[in-house]
Amino acid sequence: MEVGFLGLGIMGKAMSMNLLKNGFKVTVWNRTLSKCNELVEFGASIGETPAQVVKKCKLTIAMLSDPAAALSVVFDKDGVLEQTGSGKGYIDMSTVDPETSSKISQAITSKGGAFLEAPVSGSKQPAETGQLVILAAGDKGLYEESIPAFDVLGKKSFFLGQVGNGAKMKLVINMIMGSMMNAFSEGLVLSERSGLNPHDLLDVLDLGAIANPMFKGKGPSMLKSNHSPAFPLKHQQKDMRLALALGDENAVSMPVAAAANESFKKARSMGLGDLDFSAVHEILKMTKD
Known part of the structure; x- marks a missing residue:
């Protein structure tokens, strides 16, 4: 199977x-x-434009930074829609x-193509090791056709029904993750300021009911102020903003997420x-009495 791939950031690459x-045979494009x-x-x-990639490949995947980029690649001159x-x-x-996902879906299907949204849960390391979780929604036939590629990219794929459900699931997940990172950062700072060894805190957390890979993986680097980007903070804040908008749309009060977004x-x-996104820890470390 020849696959096109649009967007070669941390994840796409x-x-x-x-x-x-x-x-897989792969034809790639990046701005x-x-x-x-x-x-x-x-x-x-290499495809010199998104349109060239789509013309060459039966299946094209995009992994782009935000809604504006996703729309641009589809609708601009030499974009996906042309082919x-x-x-x-x-x-x-x-x-x-x-x-955004619905707008792209309507445009693709109006020209006879098939569309699937498939945001992923996971950052740089899971992307490198094929351990992403894929949250797909849209054309069921395209989902089934794409399983061989998804099996390489991820450890588990979900088909969530109609277009929009994949986007919603990803925003809920990232909203929870961003809120957790803020609470974790506060805990690290509080432990250190109150005279505890924060490394002991990491060990205790890892043995308890709230043990999780994010705390275990990010904690030691955070204590060293090492925030090499696996998932850039600017993208986390974008996802918090979109999740809060989803909350507004559904009349869900989200005070914890709103506070995390402000951080x-x-x-x-x-x-x-x-x-x-773990660099949110730095602003708490700067806070003094």
Whole structure:
């Protein structure tokens, strides 16, 4: 199977590499084409525009930074829509709001193509090791056709029904994750300020009911102020904002998520947006009596 891949950021590059290493033919595109070069060394071909990629490939995957980028790649000149038609499948794995996903779906299907939204739960390391969780919704036939690729990219795939459900599930997950990161950061700072050894806190947490991979994986690096980006803070804040909008739409009170969003916004205003989302810890460390 030849697969097109649009967007070679932290996630897209790792996912494209996994497909190549598992025997897929892959044609890649990125707004900055030089980012394709490393993948070419592993056998990828380059498409100079999204339209070229779609023309060449029966199945095209996109992994883009935000709703604006997802819409641009589809609707702009030389975009996906120009070559979409019968027999073409388009899978958007970006994290976007349900409205964006629905708009893209309507455009693709109106030209005879098949559409699937499939945002993923997981960051850089799971993307590199093929351990993502894929949250798909839309065309069931395209989902079943894409299982061989999904089995390479992820450890589990879910089909969640109509377009919009995948986007909603991803926003709920990232809202919970962002809220947890804020509480975790507060706990680390509180333990240290009150005279405890924060490394002891990590050990105790890992043995209790709230043990989880995020605390275990991020905690030691956070204590060293090492926030090498696996999932950039600016993207986490974008997802918090979109989740809060989903809450507004459904009349759900979300005070914890709203407070967490304010912390991420403050961190972005301090120039921490390109660091890992764990860098929200830094603004708490700066807080003094």
